[in-house]
Amino acid sequence: MPLPARYGRWGILASVVLILLILHFIHADLGSSTTQDVIEPTPGLKIETTTNTTSPSPSTATTDHVPSTCPPLPGMENILVVIKTGITEAQDKVPVHLRTTLRCIPHKIIVSDFEEDIAGVRTYDVFQNVSESLKQSNIDFALYNRARSGGHAALTSQDRTKVANGPSGMSDNPGWKLDKWKFLPMIHTARHVRPDAHWFVFLEADTYPIWPNLLAWLSSFDSADRLYLGNQMQIGPNLFAHGGSGFVLSHAAIHAAADYHTANVGEWDDTTDREWAGDCVLGMLLAKAGVGLTWSWPRVTTQSVWEQDMLRDGFGVTPWCHAPFTFHHMTPADVDRFWEFEQMWFAEVSNLFVLRVSYLDDIGAALTFSQTNSTQLTYNEIFRNLIRPTLADHLDNWDNFAPDGDNKEDYKGPKTPASLPDCADFCAADPECIQYRLTAESRCTTSKAVLRGKPAPGTKSGTMLWRVDAAVKRMGQCQEVI
Numbered sequence: 482m483p484l485p486a487r488y489g490r491w492g493i494l495a496s497v498v499l500i501l502l503i504l505h506f507i508h509a510d511l512g513s514s515t516t517q518d519v520i521e522p523t524p525g526l527k528i529e530t531t532t533n534t535t536s537p538s539p540s541t542a543t544t545d546h547v548p549s550t551c552p553p554l555p556g557m558e559n560i561l562v563v564i565k566t567g568i569t570e571a572q573d574k575v576p577v578h579l580r581t582t583l584r585c586i587p588h589k590i591i592v593s594d595f596e597e598d599i600a601g602v603r604t605y606d607v608f609q610n611v612s613e614s615l616k617q618s619n620i621d622f623a624l625y626n627r628a629r630s631g632g633h634a635a636l637t638s639q640d641r642t643k644v645a646n647g648p649s650g651m652s653d654n655p656g657w658k659l660d661k662w663k664f665l666p667m668i669h670t671a672r673h674v675r676p677d678a679h680w681f682v683f684l685e686a687d688t689y690p691i692w693p694n695l696l697a698w699l700s701s702f703d704s705a706d707r708l709y710l711g712n713q714m715q716i717g718p719n720l721f722a723h724g725g726s727g728f729v730l731s732h733a734a735i736h737a738a739a740d741y742h743t744a745n746v747g748e749w750d751d752t753t754d755r756e757w758a759g760d761c762v763l764g765m766l767l768a769k770a771g772v773g774l775t776w777s778w779p780r781v782t783t784q785s786v787w788e789q790d791m792l793r794d795g796f797g798v799t800p801w802c803h804a805p806f807t808f809h810h811m812t813p814a815d816v817d818r819f820w821e822f823e824q825m826w827f828a829e830v831s832n833l834f835v836l837r838v839s840y841l842d843d844i845g846a847a848l849t850f851s852q853t854n855s856t857q858l859t860y861n862e863i864f865r866n867l868i869r870p871t872l873a874d875h876l877d878n879w880d881n882f883a884p885d886g887d888n889k890e891d892y893k894g895p896k897t898p899a900s901l902p903d904c905a906d907f908c909a910a911d912p913e914c915i916q917y918r919l920t921a922e923s924r925c926t927t928s929k930a931v932l933r934g935k936p937a938p939g940t941k942s943g944t945m946l947w948r949v950d951a952a953v954k955r956m957g958q959c960q961e962v963i
């Protein structure tokens with residue numbers, strides 16, 4: 482399979498685009514309080530296919546009916562999946578993955594700051610081989626030391642604080658401060674568990690993986706090359722893969738990184754102490770070890786499926802015909818919800834293939850079906866089948882995150898306090914505006930993006946549905962998955 486064209490463009494883009502980061506919201510996600518577990522089942526969810534299938538109606542498909550067999554995931558046997566979590570969140574956020582996204586994954590480990598059973602799976606203490614002197618001398622390890630002597634009972638209410646309190650993350654949150662120290666030891670734990678794996682995939686508990694999309698993506702790379710695939714981020718001069726979006730290291734890369742680190746542990750402890758983002762420190766180490774970052778947005782993203790703009794460009798790329806490997810900021814309820822959708826979609830697709838194959842056999846035609854590209858779940862399909870059916874022209878207690886007017890001094894919208902009809906009129910007058918919202922302070926904000934959004938008491942959201950449909954029509958179907 483040829484390398485997708487966008488990788489060719491990255492080289493040029495990389496030198497031109499400087500990614501200036503607003504990192505506080507991107508990084509303030511370990512136990513973030515900004516997501517809510519209140520995504521209700523979607524009315525009207527349906528998979529659009531053109532064949533006469535006799536599959537059960539979508540409304541009966543729930544995660545209570547987990548299939549007893551696993552669909553084939555050829556290539557997955559060569560991959561180690563590593564979930565990074567911590568004592569303050571693991572029991573809440575990891576079990577849902579073990580019964581959905583991770584259920585059929587043959588090789589997976591959970592690395593944490595505390596060794597415990599999570600839904601029957603033993604976590605690895607990622608700090609096991611970190612020097613005792615660092616653990617005793619560095620204040621960031623206070624939570625770890627308390628937990629290893631007293632377990633869950635030793636946690637204080639402050640350990641559970643989830644408030645993002647600064648531009649550099651939750652600097653008062655013990656779990657968050659400890660988290661940055663996990664990235665380099667995690668590389669060793671992963672390599673130790675499965676030194677021969679071709680690929681190492683690193684996720685967090687609020688990262689949602691779509692495995693068939695990962696396998697298709699990785700098939701265009703060679704694990705003998707030093708590869709570091711992830712969502713490009715920058716802090717100062719350092720380019721790195723954002724941790725919460727999920728990232729991938731090849732066999733060659735993880736060995737290079739682990740060996741390089743082993744030779745300079747003390748120096749990297751100093752670097753980690755100085756920096757505030759552990760994913761950035763790992764990126765620095767990889768760069769020194771000769772492993773460059775392959776920019777991988779929108780394969781991997783910082784947004785949840787409800788907040789991802791799928792129609793418009795980012796980094797010079799339009800997501801529409803791309804197939805995402807991850808969504809981030811997915812709550813346990815989001816994971817269940819998207820899992821249900823994903824299962825149905827892939828079941829329908831294979832159903833469709835079976836029908837097409839037998840149909841073509843009957844008429845003696847060549848089996849051209851294998852050249853269709855629908856084995857990957859694209860943003861296009863997600864938007865049409867999951868997002869679009871849930872949009873309404875007006876929702877109370879709902880936030881679609883329309884940003885324009887939020888902080889702008891040159892804001893030209895209706896004066897605050899505005900009414901929802903004022904705000905709708907203002908949006909309607911701008912041909913590019915698709916969504917609008919009235920914040921709890923009765924401020925009108927608008928957007929050219931189309932997001933499903935999330936529940937938010939006091940906020941009202943509106944969508945110009947005919948403009949959504951016109952945009953979808955303009956984007957069209959995807960002939961090819963990029």
Ligand SMILES: *[C@@H]1O[C@H](CO)[C@@H](O)[C@H](O)[C@H]1NC(C)=O
Nearest residue numbers: 530531532533534535836840
């Ligand atoms: C779909 O089902 C209808 C009604 O059963 C039938 O008339 C039609 O021929 C079927 N179409 C295909 C493509 O099988």
Ligand SMILES: *[C@@H]1O[C@H](CO)[C@@H](O)[C@H](O)[C@H]1NC(C)=O
Nearest residue numbers: 609610669670671672673674
């Ligand atoms: C931890 O250290 C021991 C002893 O040096 C070594 O055998 C083991 O492989 C190390 N484990 C990891 C995960 O690095």
Ligand SMILES: *[C@@H]1O[C@H](CO)[C@@H](O)[C@H](O)[C@H]1NC(C)=O
Nearest residue numbers: 482851852853854960961962
């Ligand atoms: C996708 O489909 C198009 C049109 O059928 C075909 O030309 C292309 O080779 C396919 N791409 C892949 C990756 O299968």
